[in-house]
Amino acid sequence: MFLKLLFTDLPELFYTINLTPGILLKVIKFGPLTLSLTSGIFLIFISLIFFLIFYLKKLDEKKCQTILLGLIIMAWLPLYINFTYNNLYDLSENFKTLKFSDSSKRVLRLCNMDSRQNAGGVYCHLFSFFTFIKNNLPAGNEVQLLTSPGLDAYFNYYLYPNYKIVKKADYVLFYYPGGYIYKNNILYKKQDGKDLIIGEYKMLFIKNNAEFILKK
Amino acid sequence: MVVLKLTLFFLSIFIPGWLAEKLWLKSRESFLCKLALSWGIGTILITLELFLWFFILRFKFNFFIFYLILIAQITFLFYLIIKNKLNFKLNPLKLSLPKINLGQAIVFILILIQIAFLLLNTLMRPPITYDNLAMWQYKPKVLFYENQINFDEQKYAYLGGGGHINYPWQTPLLSYWLYANLGEFNDLAGNLINLVYYLAILIIIYYFLRNYLSSLISLIFVWLFSTLPLPFYHAYNGYADLILSYYLLLAFTFLFYWLETREKKQLLASGVFFGCALFVKNDALIFAIAGLTVILIKSLIIDKKITTALKAGGFYSLAIILPLWPWLFFKAKYHLSFSNVGPGLGYHAGVWTNIYQALFLNNSFNIWWFAVIVSLLANVIKIKKQNSLLLGWLFLIFCFLGLAALYLLTEEYRFAIDNTALSRNLLALIPVSVVLTAVSFASKAGQPAE
Numbered sequence: 001m002f003l004k005l006l007f008t009d010l011p012e013l014f015y016t017i018n019l020t021p022g023i024l025l026k027v028i029k030f031g032p033l034t035l036s037l038t039s040g041i042f043l044i045f046i047s048l049i050f051f052l053i054f055y056l057k058k059l060d061e062k063k064c065q066t067i068l069l070g071l072i073i074m075a076w077l078p079l080y081i082n083f084t085y086n087n088l089y090d091l092s093e094n095f096k097t098l099k100f101s102d103s104s105k106r107v108l109r110l111c112n113m114d115s116r117q118n119a120g121g122v123y124c125h126l127f128s129f130f131t132f133i134k135n136n137l138p139a140g141n142e143v144q145l146l147t148s149p150g151l152d153a154y155f156n157y158y159l160y161p162n163y164k165i166v167k168k169a170d171y172v173l174f175y176y177p178g179g180y181i182y183k184n185n186i187l188y189k190k191q192d193g194k195d196l197i198i199g200e201y202k203m204l205f206i207k208n209n210a211e212f213i214l215k216k
Numbered sequence: 217m218v219v220l221k222l223t224l225f226f227l228s229i230f231i232p233g234w235l236a237e238k239l240w241l242k243s244r245e246s247f248l249c250k251l252a253l254s255w256g257i258g259t260i261l262i263t264l265e266l267f268l269w270f271f272i273l274r275f276k277f278n279f280f281i282f283y284l285i286l287i288a289q290i291t292f293l294f295y296l297i298i299k300n301k302l303n304f305k306l307n308p309l310k311l312s313l314p315k316i317n318l319g320q321a322i323v324f325i326l327i328l329i330q331i332a333f334l335l336l337n338t339l340m341r342p343p344i345t346y347d348n349l350a351m352w353q354y355k356p357k358v359l360f361y362e363n364q365i366n367f368d369e370q371k372y373a374y375l376g377g378g379g380h381i382n383y384p385w386q387t388p389l390l391s392y393w394l395y396a397n398l399g400e401f402n403d404l405a406g407n408l409i410n411l412v413y414y415l416a417i418l419i420i421i422y423y424f425l426r427n428y429l430s431s432l433i434s435l436i437f438v439w440l441f442s443t444l445p446l447p448f449y450h451a452y453n454g455y456a457d458l459i460l461s462y463y464l465l466l467a468f469t470f471l472f473y474w475l476e477t478r479e480k481k482q483l484l485a486s487g488v489f490f491g492c493a494l495f496v497k498n499d500a501l502i503f504a505i506a507g508l509t510v511i512l513i514k515s516l517i518i519d520k521k522i523t524t525a526l527k528a529g530g531f532y533s534l535a536i537i538l539p540l541w542p543w544l545f546f547k548a549k550y551h552l553s554f555s556n557v558g559p560g561l562g563y564h565a566g567v568w569t570n571i572y573q574a575l576f577l578n579n580s581f582n583i584w585w586f587a588v589i590v591s592l593l594a595n596v597i598k599i600k601k602q603n604s605l606l607l608g609w610l611f612l613i614f615c616f617l618g619l620a621a622l623y624l625l626t627e628e629y630r631f632a633i634d635n636t637a638l639s640r641n642l643l644a645l646i647p648v649s650v651v652l653t654a655v656s657f658a659s660k661a662g663q664p665a666e
Contacts, residue, residue: 051593090336
């Protein structure tokens, strides 16, 4: 089991930037203790025993510290091996994209993270929707965005400078917004179990029933 | 052509940085260490000048006029160096590895392998993470296309746009400077900035540790840092946290030197680098206060001199303001706060779980903070005997306590609960923890082990 853990690929996810990459998706436990706690307590325990032996026997301090450092490096090895294994994985992934254009690399990276985290493709489809917008809506227009909060930054970033996203605009970009419904030319917002009417909008361009552009 | 433009970008940072380092710090370190310092000083100089240009003078950007000013600045720095009779003779390159032994060679190669992995990720993985797009790359993108800062409160790009207009500008302006040199918005190239900061951190850790430890042990600690997954990931993902950790490391090393030597120059450098850190992220305020606390403890409790405490504390505070005054002035004028949330105090006990998880990740092999604890416990007697080491550890502990207080007691707690900020805050402390852990293994701080 330990070897299997060492050689597990841990690809990047959306939260990798906030937490230590190399975190296993599944909680690994040894009895009541988790993996890192087991390793950490083991390291502290062994180190303290060594330290006590050397201190009580009044052995050379330098020797003691060399052994402690050795222990830390030994305890470090599982992380290093696992991390190197992951880096080799990334290396092969990188080599595959060596000749890709920057935009293809971007799409691939986002789609990989999307599928690994089971996000349902909402991130992966972003770039095709951006292309759809650019192909249909003249640049320079102000647009209103209806999407889930985790996606707004992508719209702001990638649509700039061609489109300016504002709070209210004649054009509405509809992209998987939780809590909004469009039917019979009316845009509704779900609130407290009721459908509140936002306004009357005309379907301007449609990519699919969750990705389209409306006009007031 | 892109290579030439990139070269121009790096030269525009390294040359003034190098000259300023020569005039100000006059470090006797090796070429590589000077280069790592020059990068940090040069990027601050450029971004401060851009800040003055855009935010204080409210000018529209003109590439050629800005370069003329830069050339004038470089000429002036050259003049000062010649006037002060500082020669340009470099120390013999310590990099010329003639007496490297097998152990050193192996560790060095392992570090190079890490850097090679990183380089490929840097070149192959365009920015895609949320905050990078929402904040750190969005602002330079808007600035690149608008060529000026928008001061109209009604406009979407007011004060640069992006999620938080109260965030400092060092990181977005540095990216902007890169794109201005390239003549195009290329955020994949923007990855290079963090890569250079990362390399600079590795170099500074090594040369700082070489003062106290053998070359092999110093390299081992550099290798340990290079194999830490979170800093490694940040090295090609454009967030400001790694840049913050670079300035915090510099600020700490000079504070440590001051604790050992009591030279005013070291305290000035420490304060200035804390100021630089505050121009990178608001979180640095906690670390700067921790630095001030250590200075006051040293003067009041150890030296028992109130006048020294006042002088050192005041001098340090002024040094912090030195690189920061344009940003502080701007913050005051536009009522921009340090915090992202409203006022309000309350105890949020649930945050302890997140602090615990951020330090001792349950599903990981990462035992870094355990190793830090082992080093602290194993060397506690030595640490108690050596003031500089003791105060160094106190600095790290105060930084932790400051962060813990921030998340336990203020409305910032929500960023700990959702795991979006706490680990990144701790990332800023990792290089400092590496040098402290390592120096605690030295036979005596201030004396090389070999």
